Amino acid sequence: MTTVALKDVTKVFPDGTVAVDNVNLDVNDGEFMVLLGPSGCGKSTVLRMVAGLEDPTSGAILLDGELANDLPPRDRRIAMVFQDFALYPHMTVGDNIGFPLRLSGVEQGPRGERVADVASALGIGDVLARKPNQLSGGQRQRVAMGRAIVRRPGLFLMDEPLSNLDSGLRAELRAEISGLVRELGVSTIYVTHDQAEALTMADRVAIMRRGVLQDVGTPTQVYGRPATLYVAAFLGSPRMNLLEASVYVHLDRYVALNFGEQALYLPWDDIRARAVAHYHGERIIVGMRAEALTPVAPSTQGDVLQGRIRYLEHHGHESLAFLDIGATAIVVDDIGGAASEPSGGSGRFRRFGHVVQRLTGRGEPRK
Numbered sequence: 001m002t003t004v005a006l007k008d009v010t011k012v013f014p015d016g017t018v019a020v021d022n023v024n025l026d027v028n029d030g031e032f033m034v035l036l037g038p039s040g041c042g043k044s045t046v047l048r049m050v051a052g053l054e055d056p057t058s059g060a061i062l063l064d065g066e067l068a069n070d071l072p073p074r075d076r077r078i079a080m081v082f083q084d085f086a087l088y089p090h091m092t093v094g095d096n097i098g099f100p101l102r103l104s105g106v107e108q109g110p111r112g113e114r115v116a117d118v119a120s121a122l123g124i125g126d127v128l129a130r131k132p133n134q135l136s137g138g139q140r141q142r143v144a145m146g147r148a149i150v151r152r153p154g155l156f157l158m159d160e161p162l163s164n165l166d167s168g169l170r171a172e173l174r175a176e177i178s179g180l181v182r183e184l185g186v187s188t189i190y191v192t193h194d195q196a197e198a199l200t201m202a203d204r205v206a207i208m209r210r211g212v213l214q215d216v217g218t219p220t221q222v223y224g225r226p227a228t229l230y231v232a233a234f235l236g237s238p239r240m241n242l243l244e245a246s247v248y249v250h251l252d253r254y255v256a257l258n259f260g261e262q263a264l265y266l267p268w269d270d271i272r273a274r275a276v277a278h279y280h281g282e283r284i285i286v287g288m289r290a291e292a293l294t295p296v297a298p299s300t301q302g303d304v305l306q307g308r309i310r311y312l313e314h315h316g317h318e319s320l321a322f323l324d325i326g327a328t329a330i331v332v333d334d335i336g337g338a339a340s341e342p343s344g345g346s347g348r349f350r351r352f353g354h355v356v357q358r359l360t361g362r363g364e365p366r367k
């Protein structure tokens, strides 16, 4: 369909605001790319530059490998879906969906057929004669999608299309939208600040902060192996545990991770030892997801960490144990209640996670 490439793209507004700061990003053919980040991080500005509604201050935007910086929006084969749907209130649903076809001069007959096809694919075939104010929020959303699809675009750009809906409908529509878009095979850039939306819908997620791209990867990659401390802290609830450690390699025997008052000794043949061995002599931050830490029996020997349990939290589907390891607070999935000693007791946990940041030396840790 369409590929998108942003090369060193920067946008500085006339008032000096650097909304997008040297962003490099590729969207593959048919890929569902989600731009995720807090309000004001520059997501919409990226989208508007891809649409041609805003010019980059520097850098290149390529569509299907061709430089598109000066290509007018109407020549980009792009359809946009906005937060407020932007439907025409005086037009019927059918006319709203068919509007882009009318603009490009498609005759009434074929236009009606195409509108009927699209509406039936979206499950709104029976409301074509209604006006937008006679529809539910979900139906309005589908009409907006219909209007985007009707011209068979090469690229969808969606800016928080679900943010005005209640949470039940959002969950329903996010599966519907990503299913529909995949069925159509249309490349998509979808902007949201909602991480559940990002992680459930995306083929890949691009996380931004203050105009800077922090990380790009599949939902599993960015969640499990975040590239920066910001992403580690931003994604997931409860947030990722971050523990500082010094690494010492005892040649061919074991790798020691020194967490201050405690240390883990990983035998050399343990693959986890290899993953940190090249940080010998350095201090690192290790990220560990609550669910990646396994509570073990108090008598367990070997590579375990011990923490003092402060309190337990029950969430219905899971229980979380909040502990202190030295001066660091961590949270652990209390699977099967294994950590459920009374508050003030201790818990022992196996495993460690992924190196999020090197505190000494240079370079990015994600491998």
Ligand code: ATP
Binding pocket: 013, 014, 015, 017, 018, 019, 037, 038, 039, 040, 041, 042, 043, 044, 045, 046, 193
């Ligand atoms: P939101 O989720 O709130 O829409 P966003 O991540 O999409 O936020 P942008 O709308 O891209 O963020 O804005 C990025 C930054 O650029 C913000 O600081 C914003 O205030 C600023 N900005 C956006 N448009 C303009 C403009 N026309 N002039 C000056 N600054 C702008």
